[in-house]
Amino acid sequence: MTSSNLVYLIALPLFSSALLMLLGRKADKWGHVFATLVSASAFFVGVSEFLAMRDRPVEMRAVTQKLFSWISVGDFKVDAALLLDQLSISFVLLITGVGTLIHIYSIAYMSHDRDRRRFFAYLNFFIAAMLLLVLGDSYLNLYVGWEGVGLASYLLIGFWNQKPEYATAAKKAFVMNRVGDFGLSIAIMIAFATFGSVTFAGIEEKASGASETAMTAMGLMLLLAAVGKSAQFPLQAWLGDAMAGPTPVSALIHAATMVTAGVYLITRSNFVFDAAPSAQLAVVIIGVITLLFGAIIGMAKDDIKKALAASTMSQIGYMILATGFGPAGYAFAIMHLLTHGFFKAGMFLGAGSVMHGMNDEVNMRRYGALAKFMPITAITFGLGYLAIIGVPPFAGFYSKDKIIETAFNVGGVQGIIIGGAALLGAIITAFYMTRVMLLTFFGNKRWADDAHPHESPFLMWAPMAVLAIGSVASGYLLYSGKAFVTWLAPVVDKHKHEHVEFLPPIVVTILAVAAVVIGVSIALLKYRGEQSGEAPQDVNVLTRVARRDLLQDDANEFMFMRPGQKLTSLLLKTDESVIDGAVRGVGATALGSARGLRKLQTGYVRNYALLILIGALAILATIWVVTL
Amino acid sequence: MIVFWALAPLTVFAAIGMLLVKKAVHSAILLAFVMIALAVFYIMQEAPFLGVVQIVVYTGAVMMLFLFILMLVGVDSSDSLVENIKGLRGVAIFTALAFAAALTSLIARARTGRDSVGLELANAEGNVQALAALIFGDFVWAFEVISALLITAALGAMVLAHTQKSPEARQSQRVRSIARFRGESIGTAAGLPGSGVFARHNAVDVPALLPDGKPSDLSISNVLAQRGDVQETKTYSLEGLPKLDDEEGSK
Amino acid sequence: MNPTNYLYLSALLFSIGAVGVIVRRNAIVVFMCIELMLNAANLAFVTFAKMNGNLEGQVIAFFTMVVAACEVVVGLAIIVSIYRSRRSASVDDASLLSR
Numbered sequence: 002m003t004s005s006n007l008v009y010l011i012a013l014p015l016f017s018s019a020l021l022m023l024l025g026r027k028a029d030k031w032g033h034v035f036a037t038l039v040s041a042s043a044f045f046v047g048v049s050e051f052l053a054m055r056d057r058p059v060e061m062r063a064v065t066q067k068l069f070s071w072i073s074v075g076d077f078k079v080d081a082a083l084l085l086d087q088l089s090i091s092f093v094l095l096i097t098g099v100g101t102l103i104h105i106y107s108i109a110y111m112s113h114d115r116d117r118r119r120f121f122a123y124l125n126f127f128i129a130a131m132l133l134l135v136l137g138d139s140y141l142n143l144y145v146g147w148e149g150v151g152l153a154s155y156l157l158i159g160f161w162n163q164k165p166e167y168a169t170a171a172k173k174a175f176v177m178n179r180v181g182d183f184g185l186s187i188a189i190m191i192a193f194a195t196f197g198s199v200t201f202a203g204i205e206e207k208a209s210g211a212s213e214t215a216m217t218a219m220g221l222m223l224l225l226a227a228v229g230k231s232a233q234f235p236l237q238a239w240l241g242d243a244m245a246g247p248t249p250v251s252a253l254i255h256a257a258t259m260v261t262a263g264v265y266l267i268t269r270s271n272f273v274f275d276a277a278p279s280a281q282l283a284v285v286i287i288g289v290i291t292l293l294f295g296a297i298i299g300m301a302k303d304d305i306k307k308a309l310a311a312s313t314m315s316q317i318g319y320m321i322l323a324t325g326f327g328p329a330g331y332a333f334a335i336m337h338l339l340t341h342g343f344f345k346a347g348m349f350l351g352a353g354s355v356m357h358g359m360n361d362e363v364n365m366r367r368y369g370a371l372a373k374f375m376p377i378t379a380i381t382f383g384l385g386y387l388a389i390i391g392v393p394p395f396a397g398f399y400s401k402d403k404i405i406e407t408a409f410n411v412g413g414v415q416g417i418i419i420g421g422a423a424l425l426g427a428i429i430t431a432f433y434m435t436r437v438m439l440l441t442f443f444g445n446k447r448w449a450d451d452a453h454p455h456e457s458p459f460l461m462w463a464p465m466a467v468l469a470i471g472s473v474a475s476g477y478l479l480y481s482g483k484a485f486v487t488w489l490a491p492v493v494d495k496h497k498h499e500h501v502e503f504l505p506p507i508v509v510t511i512l513a514v515a516a517v518v519i520g521v522s523i524a525l526l527k528y529r530g531e532q533s534g535e536a537p538q539d540v541n542v543l544t545r546v547a548r549r550d551l552l553q554d555d556a557n558e559f560m561f562m563r564p565g566q567k568l569t570s571l572l573l574k575t576d577e578s579v580i581d582g583a584v585r586g587v588g589a590t591a592l593g594s595a596r597g598l599r600k601l602q603t604g605y606v607r608n609y610a611l612l613i614l615i616g617a618l619a620i621l622a623t624i625w626v627v628t629l
Numbered sequence: 630m631i632v633f634w635a636l637a638p639l640t641v642f643a644a645i646g647m648l649l650v651k652k653a654v655h656s657a658i659l660l661a662f663v664m665i666a667l668a669v670f671y672i673m674q675e676a677p678f679l680g681v682v683q684i685v686v687y688t689g690a691v692m693m694l695f696l697f698i699l700m701l702v703g704v705d706s707s708d709s710l711v712e713n714i715k716g717l718r719g720v721a722i723f724t725a726l727a728f729a730a731a732l733t734s735l736i737a738r739a740r741t742g743r744d745s746v747g748l749e750l751a752n753a754e755g756n757v758q759a760l761a762a763l764i765f766g767d768f769v770w771a772f773e774v775i776s777a778l779l780i781t782a783a784l785g786a787m788v789l790a791h792t793q794k795s796p797e798a799r800q801s802q803r804v805r806s807i808a809r810f811r812g813e814s815i816g817t818a819a820g821l822p823g824s825g826v827f828a829r830h831n832a833v834d835v836p837a838l839l840p841d842g843k844p845s846d847l848s849i850s851n852v853l854a855q856r857g858d859v860q861e862t863k864t865y866s867l868e869g870l871p872k873l874d875d876e877e878g879s880k
Numbered sequence: 881m882n883p884t885n886y887l888y889l890s891a892l893l894f895s896i897g898a899v900g901v902i903v904r905r906n907a908i909v910v911f912m913c914i915e916l917m918l919n920a921a922n923l924a925f926v927t928f929a930k931m932n933g934n935l936e937g938q939v940i941a942f943f944t945m946v947v948a949a950c951e952v953v954v955g956l957a958i959i960v961s962i963y964r965s966r967r968s969a970s971v972d973d974a975s976l977l978s979r
Contacts, residue, residue, distance in 0.1 A: 605714055606971050611902045614724050621731040628738065630881040637889050644896040644916060648903060656909050660916060663893070667919055670886065674930045676938050683922075686945055691915065691952050698956045699908055702963050712903075713972065721902040729895035733888055740884045746933030756935075763939050775946050782950035789957035792964070 002057075004064040007083040007136060009046050010093060013039050015129035021122035032118035033111075036125045037104040043128065044097035051090050059491055062087060065138060072141075079199060084138035088492045091335060092135040092265060095342045099257045100128050102464035106350055107249040109460035110357065120160060120247070127153035131258050135265055139200035140189045143266070147185060147230070150259045151178045157254060158246040170242035177239040181229015185266075188222035191215060201269060208272040220273050220280025224287065227263030231317050233291045238553040240314055241298075244306040248353030251306060256313050256349050257342040264317065264338055267324040268331050271493045274324075281325050288322025289422045291315065294551060296429035300436070301547035303536050304363045305352045308437055309345070312389065315426060316341050322423065323404045330407045331493035332486040337400035340475050344385035344396060347468030351382035354461055355441060358454040365440040366534055367449055372442040374454040377462045379442045381469040386438050388472040390431040390517050396476030398513070401427065403480070406509040416503055424516050431520025439528040447534040632673060640666040657695050664688045675748040678757050822848045835860045886927040893920035905970050907959050911952070918948045 017039040021032045028035070054062050063086035071081040085093070104124060111117045130149025137143040152175075159171030192199050195215040196207045208216070227233065232240035232255075243255050254260070267274060267284065274281050295315030302308040316337070323334035356363060358375055372379040388395040391402065405427065409420035448454070456462065479485040546552060601612070640663055647659040664687050671680035712718050751759055764772055800808075810818050822837040822845055834853050836844035849859050893916060900913030922941040929937025966973060 603714070607714065607717060607902050607905075611717065611721055611724065614721070614728065614898050614902065618724055618728045618731065621728065621735065625731050625735055628735075633881065633885065637885070640889070641892060641896070644893055647909075647912070647916065648896065648900045653906050653909050656904075656912055660912050663916060664919060667923055670923060671926050674883070674886070674926050676926050676929065676941075679926060679938050679941055682942065682945060686949060687915075687919070691949055694952060694956060695908065695912060695915075698960060701960060702908065718903055721899050725895040725899040728898065729891055732891035732894070736884065736887045736891065740887070740931075743931075745883045745931040748930050748933065748935070751933060751935050756938075759935050760938060760942070763935055764942070768939055768943075771943060775943055778950050779946065782953045786953045786957040789954070789961050 002061050002064045004050070004066050004085065006046060006050060007064070007066040007085055008068060010043050010050075010097075010136065011083075011129050011132045013043050013046075013129075014125040014132070018122045018125035018129060021118055021125070026118075029118045033104075033108050033121045036121035037101065037108060039125060040097065040101040040104045040128055043132070044094075044101050047090070047093040047097045050085060051094060054085070054087070054090055062491065076197060077193065079139055079141050081142060082138045082200075083136040083142075084201065085136060086492055087489050088265075088268060088335070089135045091339060091489070093132060095339055096128060096131050096135070096258050099342055099346050099468070100124070100253060102467055103249050103253045103346065103350070106252075106353070106461050106464045107247075109458045110249055110353055111247065116160070120157075123153060123156045123160070124249075124253070127157065127254060127259075131262070134262055138202070139198075140185070140192060141199050143269075144182075144185055144189065147182065147226075147262065150254070150262060151175060151182065151230075154178070154243070154254050154259055157250040158243050160246055160250065164245075167245040170239075170245040174239040174243050177236050178229050180236055181226045181263075184222040184225025184229065188219050188226065191219045191222065195219070205272040208276050211276065213277060216273055216277040217279045220270070220277040221283060223266055223270050223273065224280060224284055227266050227321065228287060229263075230266075231260045231263030231321065232314050233263065233287050233318065233321055234294050237291065237294065237314055238550070238557050240310050241307050241550060244304070244310050248306065248349060248356060251310070252346045252349035252353070255310065256345040260313060260317055261320070261338050261342070264320045264324060264334055267321070268335060268493060271328070271331055275327055281327060284325030285322055285419060288318050288320075288325055289419060290318075292318030292322060292426040293422060293429075294318070296426050296433065297547050298550050299433040300429060301544050303365050305355070305365050305368075305437065305441065306349075306363055308365070308433065309349055309352060312430070312434065313341075313345055315430060316345065316389070319401060319404050319423065319426070322419070323407060326407050326411065328494040329410065330404070332489045333400060333403040333407060335489060336476075336479050336485050337397075337404060339479065340388065340396035340400045340472070343468050343471035343475050344388035347465055347472055348382055348385040348389070350461070350465045350468065351378050351385065354378040354457040354465065355382075355454075357457055357461070359448070359452050362449065362452065365437065366532070366536055367447055367452075368441045369444045369447040369532065370442070371454055375442075375456050377456055378465065381462070381465040382442070383438065384469040385472045386434050388476070390434050390520065391427060391513055392517060393510075393514065394477055396472050396474070396479075399476035399480040402510055402513045405513055406504070406506055409509060410501055410503045412501060412503050420504075420509075424512055427513060427516040428520040431517045432524045435521045435524035436528050439524065440532060444528070445531050447532065632669065636666050636669060653699055654696070657692060657699060660695075661688050661692045664692065675752055676756065678760055832860070834858050883927050883931055887924055890920045890924040890927070893917075893923070905972055907962075907971050908956075910971055911955055911959070915948065915952065918944060 017036050021028050021036060024032075050064075054064070063084065065082055065084050067080050067082040069081050070078070072079040104121070107117075107120065107124065111120050114120065127150060130146050130153055132146070134143055134146025134150060137146055155171045155175040158174055159168045162168040162171070189199055192204055195211050196204050198204060198207075229236045240255060240260070244251055246254075274284065292315045295311045295313070295318055299308050299311035299315060302311055320334045320337050320341070323330040323337065355368065355371060355375065355378060358371075358378075359368065362368075384395070388397040391398045393399075405420055405423045408423045409416050411419060540548075549555070601608070643659045643662045643666070647656045647663070650656055650659070664683060668680040668683040668688070671677075671683055748756075753759070809820075812818070834849070836846070836859060837848035839845050844859075846854070853859055897913045897915075897917035897920060900916065901910050904910050904913065922944055925937040925941040925944070927937070929935055929941075
């Protein structure tokens with residue numbers, strides 16, 4: 002089925018972004034409102050498409066729209082085309098919905114900023130690129146959107162590029178993303194070489210007949226791309242530094258949407274991973290490592306945004322873990338992604354609200370007892386908190402619980418290890434999120450002298466409230482009656498696999514709730530009473546290591562940066578001595594030979610006569626040799 | 630054959646000698662010998678016309694021209710044996726030997742196994758007639774050009790050797806004779822003393838005697854003085870001559 | 881009697897003439913060595929005429945003689961005029977083209 006509306010989803014934000022950039026200062030007065038309206042209109046298009054899709058029978062739910070014929074070189078033909086199916090529409094609603102809320106929030110949050118219009122232009126550009134990413138019908142179209150969101154992330158993280166650290170953070174994010182993008186390019190090349198096509202439909206047809214090595218290679222490359230974009234181990238070091246951007250950016254890009262692009266990629270490529278069990282195992286391992294990694298870092302961070310970033314890293318680890326389970330897990334991964342979008346964005350906006358009220362202070366050791374002064378923020382943040390730690394019946398409970406259950410259902414020793422790791426992650430998540438809540442909103446006042454916390458304006462708390470409602474309700478809505486699983490099944494679970502049960506679901510639920518209780522209690526014991534305004538220094542080595550992000554930056558520096566610097570200086574020396582030396586050598590040779598040849602010009606006629614004779618001798622010798 | 634084997638080594642020695650002798654005139658004489666030997670070779674090779682022309686033109690005209698110029702420049706002029714460009718001699722000799730070796734080997738390679746045809750047929754009507762038929766027949770154009778060349782060469786030589794007296798030197802006789810008497814000293818009025826004046830002989834190479842009996846350098850041409858051909862004057866002085874006796878009555 | 885011997889003789893005389901041109905310093909002797917080289921070439925031509933059975937070699941030798949005569953005339957005139965202005969007949973003294 003084709004539709005002609007899909008292009009508006011992308012074209013509207015893109016047009017708005019270009020308009021705001023081109024008009025420059027002239028659009029300062031109305032740019033932000035215009036951008037927000039455009040984002041809302043994209044949301045309405047998305048909703049209308051969703052409603053239309055729901056009314057259609059299952060086989061006809063996917064719609065496509067071909068824009069133009071893009072590449073046609075020999076056998077390689079790619080069209081610029083869009084595909085809207087059950088998976089894409091979920092993302093479209095998330096992106097445009099949460100995106101519009103964050104646009105509204107930013108109107109107030111960035112009201113004091115001179116470059117607000119540019120901010121909105123970049124936000125719209127991001128929306129357009131992210132929509133292109135989820136709507137592309139082939140890996141190549143996805144890649145365009147992929148690159149676009151990378152660019153938008155760079156522009157937005159480094160928005161306040163007056164500060165060199167922020168610009169460096171933007172570069173760091175971009176470069177680490179690039180490593181992942183390399184994986185995506187290789188995957189596209191493998192796809193073309195193996196299947197002759199790069200569209201999802203084209204590859205899916207031929208997936209079952211391809212060799213497992215090709216599929217494993219492609220799967221691993223796709224995993225590399227996802228790891229880069231979603232800040233998973235080993236390419237996770239950029240996410241903490243990305244908090245240098247304005248808080249709406251952190252909420253939209255680094256919580257709800259861009260970092261989830263990796264999960265989308267793996268889910269979209271389900272036919273590849275289902276045919277390559279080794280790649281799936283790699284996915285699972287990466288997911289487990291990352292969820293624990295992020296959780297451990299989150300325990301030691303005093304910067305509220307960095308703590309939330311570590312939490313994002315850990316939650317995406319859960320999603321990646323779920324995608325590694327095959328058809329049993331894709332739906333839960335996307336479900337967790339959607340619920341995470343609500344509560345994490347809501348918490349980030351809440352953190353932004355707290356910062357707004359505390360003169361942009363980010364250190365939680367300088368907060369305390371803010372619940373009285375910022376009640377709406379505290380309530381919305383608290384609802385998100387309850388969702389993330391998995392308290393029933395909030396959203397996170399449903400999605401995370403199902404992931405842990407699917408983990409145990411893998412069966413055998415593997416299942417126990419993975420499930421146990423997921424449970425451990427849940428304990429730690431509960432612990433550090435409780436810590437954040439206690440340090441920020443409760444306890445004693447540890448403020449700076451000039452702080453007077455106040456509630457944020459309407460335009461800021463209204464989106465937070467909407468997201469809080471989502472944090473509460475979305476889990477139940479998505480899960481009840483297996484609604485979401487059924488909705489997504491035509492995309493990810495075509496062959497109707499039998500799902501094996503290892504532990505009864507109720508046991509898993511009890512274990513999950515127990516994990517939450519344990520985590521919360523430990524945090525309450527530690528952080529309930531009076532806290533000091535400074536971080537304690539005599540801590541054990543694990544805490545020290547966790548404060549240094551588990552040495553991720555040091556490892557990257559050691560493995561890549563220093564050898565890279567040495568290579569660069571070596572190349573520089575080579576360029577100077579060898580290449581420049583060769584050029585200088587040519588010049589020196591010319592000079593030297595000229596000096597030598599000048600000696601021939603003695604002025605004596607007899608020398609010249611001798612040279613004539615030598616020339617004649619040379620000719621004779623040549624004739625002699627030639628006629629041999 | 631005998632003639633060849635007798636004459637060829639002599640020719641070579643003469644040529645080498647031409648290089649080695651100090652005085653230029655000796656080189657010229659040796660070259661003349663080489664040319665005459667070559668004329669003999671020409672005649673032996675059934676080219677009598679060319680042999681005669683070689684003697685008449687080359688040895689007769691060209692070598693004489695060389696000798697005239699040598700006289701002009703200085704018949705005694707000789708090169709010093711010391712070479713002032715380092716290494717030139719060695720390199721030149723080596724190169725020339727290599728040249729000769731290459732040529733010889735090339736000639737040997739080219740001519741082995743081929744007989745010479747001989748000129749009996751070509752000289753059927755006589756060598757001069759056959760040559761004339763060729764020169765004024767096939768090669769008449771070259772002949773004409775060479776005549777033009779000859780004329781050009783003659784003209785060129787005249788132009789090059791022509792010395793233009795500068796206008797200031799064109800003094801009239803009157804001016805010159807006035808200058809003669811009004812010169813630095815009255816001694817210039819009489820002109821240079823002639824040779825042999827006040828002596829017993831007036832040959833060109835006998836210097837004139839000054840009043841105190843010493844020879845006057847002014848009376849002998851420079852050329853002779855450089856050549857050392859000036860005669861000793863003591864033998865011509867009046868002292869030491871046997872006196873004329875008892876004929877003093879006729880003073 | 882192999883006429884090739886004449887060719888060898890011609891080559892030898894030519895080389896001796898070449899050495900002479902380079903080694904001698906008196907301009908007139910240098911000129912004479914050039915004449916020796918020309919004569920050696922003439923000998924070769926005459927020998928070739930005999931070898932090939934036609935008189936074209938002799939014609940060329942004849943023309944060469946004429947040209948050599950012209951060359952001697954002009955060359956000696958040049959030497960005389962140089963001698964007149966510089967009072968030296970040495971080839972090494974005309975070295976103004978040196979660096």
